[in-house]
Amino acid sequence: MTGESGAAQLRIDRLLVYLRFARTRSAADALIAARAVRRNRQHVLRGSEAARIGDVLTLAVGSTVRVIQLVKLPVRRGSPTEALSHYREVDGDTLDPKGQNAIGASPVPGAGPGDPEDIW
Numbered sequence: 001m002t003g004e005s006g007a008a009q010l011r012i013d014r015l016l017v018y019l020r021f022a023r024t025r026s027a028a029d030a031l032i033a034a035r036a037v038r039r040n041r042q043h044v045l046r047g048s049e050a051a052r053i054g055d056v057l058t059l060a061v062g063s064t065v066r067v068i069q070l071v072k073l074p075v076r077r078g079s080p081t082e083a084l085s086h087y088r089e090v091d092g093d094t095l096d097p098k099g100q101n102a103i104g105a106s107p108v109p110g111a112g113p114g115d116p117e118d119i120w
Contacts, residue, residue: 013047018074020083036060
């Protein structure tokens with residue numbers, strides 16, 4: 001749980017399980033592979049990436065997007081109430097100064113407004 005730099009950290013796939021956003025590490029890896037998880041505005045590419053206290057995670061879960069900030073790192077998967085004590089929900093009024101954005105569709109290169117690629 002502590003990396004080479006001495007700062008507390010946890011694998012992001014394990015963190016998603018401990019915080020009850022995924023039931024298993026395989027399910028967490030599927031979320032990551034679907035590009036449904038961002039850490040500090042960057043897509044998470046591997047489940048082995050480290051999450052630290054203070055990181056902002058953006059998760060596309062079901063039909064909703066949740067933005068959370070890690071307050072402390074869990075040591076195990078506990079009850080839902082215990083999981084809630086490890087993060088806080090971030091709403092639009094309290095986003096970081098750099099403008100942490102929710103997950104949205106990435107722009108299609110070369111597509112202008114009104115192009116067929118813009119239509120879902």
